[in-house]
Amino acid sequence: PQQKPPKQYLTEQEAIAASELFDLFCVATTMRQILGLHRDMCDILGLRPAPINEFYPMLKAKIRSWKAQALWKKFDARAAHRVYAKGTACNGTHVLVIGAGPCGLRTAIEAQLLGAKVVVLEKRDRITRNNVLHLWPFVITDLRNLGAKKFYGKFCAGSIDHISIRQLQIILMKVALLLGVEIHENVSFERTIEPSGDGFGWRAAVTPADHVVSYYEFDVLIGADGKRNTLEGFKRKEFRGKLAIAITANFINKKTEAEAKAEEISGVAFIFNQSFFKELYEKTGIDLENIVYYKDETHYFVMTAKKHSLIDKGVILQDFSDPAELLASANVSAEKLLDYAREAAEFSTKYQMPNLEFAVNHYGKPDVAMFDFTSMFAAETSCRVMLRHGHRLLQCLVGDSLLEPFWPTGSGCARGFLSSMDAAYATKLWSNPRNSIMGVVAQRESIYRLLNQTTPENLQRDTGSYTVDPASRYPNLNRTAVSPYQVKTLIDSDDPK
Numbered sequence: 001p002q003q004k005p006p007k008q009y010l011t012e013q014e015a016i017a018a019s020e021l022f023d024l025f026c027v028a029t030t031m032r033q034i035l036g037l038h039r040d041m042c043d044i045l046g047l048r049p050a051p052i053n054e055f056y057p058m059l060k061a062k063i064r065s066w067k068a069q070a071l072w073k074k075f076d077a078r079a080a081h082r083v084y085a086k087g088t089a090c091n092g093t094h095v096l097v098i099g100a101g102p103c104g105l106r107t108a109i110e111a112q113l114l115g116a117k118v119v120v121l122e123k124r125d126r127i128t129r130n131n132v133l134h135l136w137p138f139v140i141t142d143l144r145n146l147g148a149k150k151f152y153g154k155f156c157a158g159s160i161d162h163i164s165i166r167q168l169q170i171i172l173m174k175v176a177l178l179l180g181v182e183i184h185e186n187v188s189f190e191r192t193i194e195p196s197g198d199g200f201g202w203r204a205a206v207t208p209a210d211h212v213v214s215y216y217e218f219d220v221l222i223g224a225d226g227k228r229n230t231l232e233g234f235k236r237k238e239f240r241g242k243l244a245i246a247i248t249a250n251f252i253n254k255k256t257e258a259e260a261k262a263e264e265i266s267g268v269a270f271i272f273n274q275s276f277f278k279e280l281y282e283k284t285g286i287d288l289e290n291i292v293y294y295k296d297e298t299h300y301f302v303m304t305a306k307k308h309s310l311i312d313k314g315v316i317l318q319d320f321s322d323p324a325e326l327l328a329s330a331n332v333s334a335e336k337l338l339d340y341a342r343e344a345a346e347f348s349t350k351y352q353m354p355n356l357e358f359a360v361n362h363y364g365k366p367d368v369a370m371f372d373f374t375s376m377f378a379a380e381t382s383c384r385v386m387l388r389h390g391h392r393l394l395q396c397l398v399g400d401s402l403l404e405p406f407w408p409t410g411s412g413c414a415r416g417f418l419s420s421m422d423a424a425y426a427t428k429l430w431s432n433p434r435n436s437i438m439g440v441v442a443q444r445e446s447i448y449r450l451l452n453q454t455t456p457e458n459l460q461r462d463t464g465s466y467t468v469d470p471a472s473r474y475p476n477l478n479r480t481a482v483s484p485y486q487v488k489t490l491i492d493s494d495d496p497k
């Protein structure tokens, strides 16, 4: 639909209502509230999601409360970086992001700051993941600079370096919306629709099929839909290790004095603390390789359990060599799994929290789950290009779609954010008509080679200077490790030239 120009003047009542909606938006905690309040606020202001320069300055001019000013200061500082060219680096580029997980949203924010039109699709209508992510120092700096504390006062207070996936999504969704990103909930991406020569460019088939977003034409597609990744054409490589069964469990944090005293465990690996695991086994029959405990909105535990102890304790009913059969729901006692997780949690917090009560998950059930990490997947390449009837499409994978993380080491979100910035950088290169397609792809693949070797220690030290430019994050960067000739197969064109 035609966009109405933003309102020049607001009545006093409208200005008050918009400010009130803004304040409610900042403290909203559900996806429905966040998106609804944002829509209502935009309606009053006569604004619609749009590239940054057509949205954010108008919003900033109209919402002038003290809280808003503090946030605009953060956004202005970020947007002023020269890498964004004042929000014009991706002028005219249209981006579609599949998935409003942390990495989809983080990519959307960077593409928006670069000046692209950005639309995000999310198949869910609720944000519910209690599990807690470990944050590398650069992620903490990054989120602080995006104003995380304005939305979540407790963000990384003191020495805390973790956050629930839910809270992270909430913060990023708010930042994205305030910069002008368009987000549609309850819409699933199904597949890309190729241009057929009738004038339309690249579009997406979605569910529900008649959703307005199915008319959106884009030239950059970001696959951020998690490890199940729906984008076709990307080959994956498998890393098979020894059997690794991870259990996650969340308990309600009632914030009692006893709970406050329980100490976090930021990663007790067996080799470093054999006596702890030996005692745990002797006392409870629970045999673990490691355990992590974070005190966050919930008490969150992630542990890697040995198969024999799961069988001995009746969690796994029958032994199978195939991990999928072993952990199939029919072969797992849900009740015994709860007992196992609770016992491990109680022991490792020295029985200081005697009345642990499970938090509930997306389905309203106790939030305990068991996952197999025996084989992990990574995409062989991080991007692909398709050309049909003169329409170009750059497809990039980010986050878990690109590189599946092993949760107990907590590297997922940090490497995911790096991949988001790398994809945004590729989008910037793509938007510059002077860059060759093969050059853009070769550079993206050169940078992808670094990702799975990254640690907090081997990245650039000055985390405050990180931008989409890979040189700001990776030391000793070689942008030409992969040559344009090597990426020929990543370009699928109907043009023989």
Ligand code: FAD
Residues within 6 Å of the ligand: 098, 099, 100, 101, 102, 103, 104, 121, 122, 123, 124, 129, 131, 132, 133, 134, 165, 187, 188, 189, 190, 224, 225, 226, 227, 230, 248, 302, 398, 399, 400, 401, 405, 406, 407, 408, 410, 411, 412, 413, 416
């Ligand atoms: P995700 O966070 O998986 O987000 C993908 C998003 O895409 C989701 O919101 C999903 O609903 C949406 N989506 C999927 N398909 C479609 C589609 N077709 N159309 C539109 N939207 C779609 N990491 C840890 O370190 N510790 C943990 O304990 C932990 N627990 C996890 C529990 C679960 C259930 C999941 C799924 C992941 C967990 N992770 C954990 C991984 C961690 O969440 C990710 O590393 C991190 O969130 C970055 O992921 P992402 O944004 O790439 O993908």
